[in-house]
Amino acid sequence: MGTDISGFLEYRVPRDGREPSWRAAHELGYLYGGRDYDAFGCLFGVRNYANFRPLAAGRGLPADLSAAVGARIAELTERHGEDGLHGITWITWAEVEAVDWDEPAERPDSRLHAYRRTPDGLRMTGKAAWSRAFAEAVGLERGEVREWPEGGEWLVGDTLYRSVTIRRRDAVTGTGEWQPVWRAMKELAAQHGDDNVRLVVWFDD
Template sequence: MGTDIYGFIEVRHPSAGEDWHEGEPWAVCMRLDLLYEGSDYAAFGCLFGVRNWLGWTPVAAERGLPADVSESVRTDYERDARLDSAIDSCTWVSWAELRELDMTVRPAARGMLEILPRPWVIERYRIDDQWPDEVVEQYGIPPLGASPIEAPAGRWEAAGATLDYGPVTRLDVLGPGTGWEHVFEVMRALAQRFAPDGVRLVVWFE
């Protein structure tokens, strides 16, 4: 069964903390699904430690709901959790954290192998110190070498499929073409008004 992400971008009212401010400190700005509709586990693991099959050190895992989360987001999360026991891994991350990410950081895995047997189906394998037995059995030993330990990145054809191997960085799973660039651009723009610490993404998973 697959894992989906839900969430909202929140902003902190510039007057929050002032004696005269009577509203909530944080307010909903936008639903995440308007910007990102994917279910890329490599990105989920990188950012939030969910489905972390590549072995990232997550940016913001298992933080729970912010104590001062907006009532709208709290209500939405509690409704989802009440209706579906599979809802979990609620967490949040600020734009101040995201803007400082070193996009060259790599996970514990040596690399990732993608197999494209058909245009709409992509198989992915974590690669450490040996090629997966099932891959070798079906497609043969990769032309990159008998072991991935010193294998370069490469792309080749075998048994009617295209195989693509290489190391993975944060940029690969969060950068242009992943969908996360839209989330980051909106948060960056909002930070010009609300400051980097005044923009955050609150998420949970099913």
């Protein structure tokens, strides 16, 4: 079973001299429909196999959550129980704007990256924490996982296994699935200010 992300974009507006309030703008599902664990780990610390320092992990729900998002959370909690949702957190557009996308993960990816040789050079074919062929070649027990040094390489048959540390921009690419989310947040920020736009997310398995 995999892990999926849900959430809302919110923006904050003044209320006739009273405390500004947050309002729901867009449901995340209309902007992002992927299931990219590298992005989940990089941004929110969920399924963080790539070992990033998460940008916004474990913050819980904002105390000033918009009424629409609060109602959705209550509905989902009633339907799925208290343990149905996890990884609840949020991040502002100001924080996204400040990200150093060249920052590497803190340690090499927990999954070895696999490549095949082609006439055009190496082609990545996937990554996994455990491979039977690799385990047999290096003497791992079934299911045993180790941390491998950065840059380590093992040629097993016609597959090259490599230990790699990835950067934030590898997890959340400049032209990838998160761009509609960033574009919508940027447009809202142009109207309301960078600190007055945020993404609230939660995960379910």
